[in-house]
Amino acid sequence: MASHIIPMQNPHSLTVVIVAKNEETNIAECVASASFADAVLVLDSGSTDATTKCATEAGARVVQTDWPGYGSQVARGFGLTDTAWVMSLDADERITPRLQTEMLAAIRASKFDGFRIPRISEFCGKVIHHSGWRPDHTLRLGRREKSGFTDHFLHAHMTVDGSVGELHASLIHYSYPNIGNVLEKLDRYSTGAARDMRTRGKRGGVGTAVVHGLFAFVRSYVLRRGFLDGSHGLMLAVYNAEYAYYKYIKLMFLAQPAQRPTFPNES
Numbered sequence: 001m002a003s004h005i006i007p008m009q010n011p012h013s014l015t016v017v018i019v020a021k022n023e024e025t026n027i028a029e030c031v032a033s034a035s036f037a038d039a040v041l042v043l044d045s046g047s048t049d050a051t052t053k054c055a056t057e058a059g060a061r062v063v064q065t066d067w068p069g070y071g072s073q074v075a076r077g078f079g080l081t082d083t084a085w086v087m088s089l090d091a092d093e094r095i096t097p098r099l100q101t102e103m104l105a106a107i108r109a110s111k112f113d114g115f116r117i118p119r120i121s122e123f124c125g126k127v128i129h130h131s132g133w134r135p136d137h138t139l140r141l142g143r144r145e146k147s148g149f150t151d152h153f154l155h156a157h158m159t160v161d162g163s164v165g166e167l168h169a170s171l172i173h174y175s176y177p178n179i180g181n182v183l184e185k186l187d188r189y190s191t192g193a194a195r196d197m198r199t200r201g202k203r204g205g206v207g208t209a210v211v212h213g214l215f216a217f218v219r220s221y222v223l224r225r226g227f228l229d230g231s232h233g234l235m236l237a238v239y240n241a242e243y244a245y246y247k248y249i250k251l252m253f254l255a256q257p258a259q260r261p262t263f264p265n266e267s
Contacts, residue, residue, distance in 0.1 A: 012107050014085040015039040015144075016095075017077035018060070019070065023091040024050040026174070031058035033094040036104070037087070043077050071149040071156025078147055086144045088158055092174045093119070099169035103141060106167060113162025114142030121173040123236050124182065131226035131236050132219070136173075137166060153199075154192025182239060190243055194250035204251030213245030 118135035221237035
């Protein structure tokens, strides 16, 4: 009787999962930075630009899907892989050669089930070293069978059911390349945060919004030494204040039914 041998999974294999939509300016460099992995999987949710073409040409496997939300999308990507390890990478992030070396060594050592990775980010063309943005450890690498993602509308994050270590080399994060991007994200992020807060039973209001906005500015610029980042640190502190203010204002309006104003009769 012939025997059937099931091949063992490579315990050090890695897939980098990237979710993207309309990221043609970022995706090729992002995929290239992850090309050391055994596989790079890009989940595209309806791009209307050249994202899928650029990702494919850079060597990624592209799967076109709907958009169930950021966390659910990454979790879906994890489920489409067959490697022992997975990493979540955003299109505006890059893996440096130093981080690549450290990641592969950490996977081979297998002392932990997951790893937090520090990020270094830029704001309108300047690298930010303070303001609460460094070292910005974020859980991104884990054993596939132990890894998942939360389903928050905004800032969903990776989870690992096991021990978690920390790496030292940083991800490069091109987070806010220009002022237009800052304003777009201010609106989108504050809306998402308001939805998440409403789900948790939080309440908004003008007074609450002002207090949280002021505290966000002081925390970023003074307590977290944003002043050491110069004028960009000041701009970032103002952004953080506006973000805090608007998310509570939007939360207030989410809790109120839409009303049509009554104008005085001028006839």
